[in-house]
Amino acid sequence: MQINTFEEYQETYQKSINQPEEFWAGIASNFLWKKKWDNVLSWDFASPSIKWFEGAKLNITENCLDRHLAEKGDTPAIVWEPNDPEKESITLTYRVLHEQVCRFANVLKKNGVQKGDRVCIYMPMVPELAVAVLACARIGAVHSVVFGGFSAKSIADRINDAACKVVVTADGAFRGNKQIQLKEVIDDALIGCPTIEKVIVLTHTRTPVSMLKGRDCWWEDEIKLVDSNCPAEEMNAEDMLFILYTSGSTGKPKGVVHTCGGYMVYAGYTFSNVFNYQPGEVYFCTADIGWITGHSYIVYGPLSQGATTLMFEGIPTYPNASRFWDIVEKHQVNILYTAPTAIRSLMGFGTAPVQGKDLSSLRVLGSVGEPINEEAWHWFDEEIGKKNCPIVDTWWQTETGGIMISPIAFVTPTKPSFATLPLPGIQPILVDEQGKEIEGNGVNGNLCIKFPWPGMLRTTYGDHERCRLTYFSTYQNLYFTGDGCLRDEDGYYRITGRVDDVINVSGHRIGTAEVENAINMHAGVIESAVVGYPHDVKGQGIFAFVIYPGLSKDEDLTRKDILQTVTRIIGAIAKPDKILFVSGLPKTRSGKIMRRILRKVAEGDTSNLGDISTLLDPAVVQEIIDKSKQL
Ligand code: WTA
Numbered sequence: 001m002q003i004n005t006f007e008e009y010q011e012t013y014q015k016s017i018n019q020p021e022e023f024w025a026g027i028a029s030n031f032l033w034k035k036k037w038d039n040v041l042s043w044d045f046a047s048p049s050i051k052w053f054e055g056a057k058l059n060i061t062e063n064c065l066d067r068h069l070a071e072k073g074d075t076p077a078i079v080w081e082p083n084d085p086e087k088e089s090i091t092l093t094y095r096v097l098h099e100q101v102c103r104f105a106n107v108l109k110k111n112g113v114q115k116g117d118r119v120c121i122y123m124p125m126v127p128e129l130a131v132a133v134l135a136c137a138r139i140g141a142v143h144s145v146v147f148g149g150f151s152a153k154s155i156a157d158r159i160n161d162a163a164c165k166v167v168v169t170a171d172g173a174f175r176g177n178k179q180i181q182l183k184e185v186i187d188d189a190l191i192g193c194p195t196i197e198k199v200i201v202l203t204h205t206r207t208p209v210s211m212l213k214g215r216d217c218w219w220e221d222e223i224k225l226v227d228s229n230c231p232a233e234e235m236n237a238e239d240m241l242f243i244l245y246t247s248g249s250t251g252k253p254k255g256v257v258h259t260c261g262g263y264m265v266y267a268g269y270t271f272s273n274v275f276n277y278q279p280g281e282v283y284f285c286t287a288d289i290g291w292i293t294g295h296s297y298i299v300y301g302p303l304s305q306g307a308t309t310l311m312f313e314g315i316p317t318y319p320n321a322s323r324f325w326d327i328v329e330k331h332q333v334n335i336l337y338t339a340p341t342a343i344r345s346l347m348g349f350g351t352a353p354v355q356g357k358d359l360s361s362l363r364v365l366g367s368v369g370e371p372i373n374e375e376a377w378h379w380f381d382e383e384i385g386k387k388n389c390p391i392v393d394t395w396w397q398t399e400t401g402g403i404m405i406s407p408i409a410f411v412t413p414t415k416p417s418f419a420t421l422p423l424p425g426i427q428p429i430l431v432d433e434q435g436k437e438i439e440g441n442g443v444n445g446n447l448c449i450k451f452p453w454p455g456m457l458r459t460t461y462g463d464h465e466r467c468r469l470t471y472f473s474t475y476q477n478l479y480f481t482g483d484g485c486l487r488d489e490d491g492y493y494r495i496t497g498r499v500d501d502v503i504n505v506s507g508h509r510i511g512t513a514e515v516e517n518a519i520n521m522h523a524g525v526i527e528s529a530v531v532g533y534p535h536d537v538k539g540q541g542i543f544a545f546v547i548y549p550g551l552s553k554d555e556d557l558t559r560k561d562i563l564q565t566v567t568r569i570i571g572a573i574a575k576p577d578k579i580l581f582v583s584g585l586p587k588t589r590s591g592k593i594m595r596r597i598l599r600k601v602a603e604g605d606t607s608n609l610g611d612i613s614t615l616l617d618p619a620v621v622q623e624i625i626d627k628s629k630q631l
Helices: 006-018 020-028 060-072 094-110 127-139 152-162 182-190 219-225 260-274 292-304 323-331 340-347 374-384 464-472 512-520 555-569 595-603 619-630
Strands: 039-044 049-054 076-081 090-093 118-122 142-145 166-170 173-175 178-180 198-202 216-218 240-246 254-259 282-285 308-312 335-338 364-368 391-394 428-431 443-449 479-487 493-498 502-505 508-511 527-535 539-547 578-582
Touching: 006 020, 020 039, 020 260, 049 260, 060 094, 060 127, 060 260, 060 292, 076 094, 076 127, 076 323, 090 094, 094 127, 094 219, 118 127, 118 152, 118 182, 127 142, 127 240, 127 292, 127 308, 142 152, 152 182, 152 240, 152 254, 152 555, 166 182, 182 198, 198 219, 216 219, 240 260, 240 292, 254 260, 254 464, 260 292, 282 292, 282 323, 292 308, 308 323, 323 335, 340 374, 340 539, 364 374, 374 391, 428 479, 443 493, 464 479, 493 502, 502 527, 502 539, 508 512, 512 527, 512 539, 512 555, 527 595, 539 595, 555 578, 578 619, 595 619
Parallel strands: 076 308, 118 142, 118 166, 142 240, 166 198, 198 216, 282 308, 282 335, 335 364, 364 391, 539 578
Antiparallel strands: 039 049, 076 090, 173 178, 240 254, 428 443, 443 479, 479 493, 502 508, 527 539
């Protein structure tokens, strides 16, 4: 499956475009199927209806576990590095991981989980999180992992949207010198979740938790009551594998649905190629399994390829800014996949934390989640890669399931801050606002994809129309990514950021509408408007313009109250970085907020606001500008 030269990439790419079905059938034959497909692909973007490998039967955990047992039973599958560097790291071999997954799968069954049921997972970055994910897949249950930073209300919304039956959680999580009381958050969430029947709680921080009779049970007790024999459920290629909630430009987060066959093929293929993974290597992706990067490139992609995947519980700056480099040295990491925001934050500490660290094991570096600025790219290249490791700047999305536009390590010549070229099978197209294709090189446009790929989303849970409207209706017969993109003179792609109302804060997608709704829940707030603005470390920060008539003298206290509200409604990750109290918002006569103006103000660039004559009350703009200067 691996591509080794640029010529080979070009040939493979051509083939994948000319004969996509043959191409993907060839890739898919590298995986383990209980029954082969009848049909490689049927599709229609208008509905949308996308089916890959129809008629095929498989279980993704047999690909991730069972098939490696004969030759790699004693190879480390997961290496876990705890938050506290003084504590022991843990290694789970493929044999041990297989056993644990089967055992926990039986625990799920014992607690009433059946094929097709939805299971919410809200856990720290511990091996048991991967075990829980795979155990769901083992029995054909659909997992919905919720990132540990979300609030009780966000969890409740997600649980209710998917009508989950069981929650798997832990007493708490360690994050740097903080502890997060996960079970307490779940207890709050479950007040409003009638579909939940059972909660399985892992002991981790060993903080006191309330355990409700009949509903809550301990992971450690449950696994003693079952055996470790659990045959893998036979799944159809198009059966649902998981739901992952993500923010869009409107309304509540939507549950992106991925299915078993195509997702597996795509995650495995892209992992093996982009990172040029070699047997025996240690691969470290610093993401959280609560996001798509963790799903595809900590769990499914690496394990499907028999790789050793390193899971890290903590944060890059604890106990100090050397932590990543200590981990690289300690575990002899060969491939490091991280986010620009982490690189920028570590850059801020200078080179001292890197000094004296043995990073010679590193062979490939990767970046994901947001545009990487040139300065960060060069720092990563020089200080970490010692100019000796290709950097793969991987562009993709929750909806795409896997990497779409990216260099292939050792194959594609890289260029700082460019995601470079599409992977085989991916057909990007740039369009203008009207949906007309922008051809040629040295052009900018909205990034769409014109042909299906196996890892793409199939629907949004419980609301297929929303999927159609969000991704397939803006431009006819195209999947719209929501990203702006430059194709330079060499035909290289550079993602310039979202063109919709989604902000990317430290690589986390946050919808402006969601934050506005949360702010508006605060008593006293009449209305608000939220925009993103450039932030040195986070990539984008959140700027909120808030109408709050009864504002007291202590504006700062009110600001803190609002932050508290947002934390309650969404989670700390959505807290605005700046709040500006204003008496009005720039609206058109039809009542639409002119965000373009607010974005300019947030950027601190008010010299050229463009045409404001269509505003209902142009005077508010001056007030906003004046106030913003005092902030
Ligand atoms: C952005 C994360 C520039 C982009 C895998 C996309 C990037 C959104 C890159 C998806 C990159 C991701 N360069 N921008 N290499 N990778 N993005 O769903 O705006 O959390 O639409 O998936 O992140 O975020 P999501």
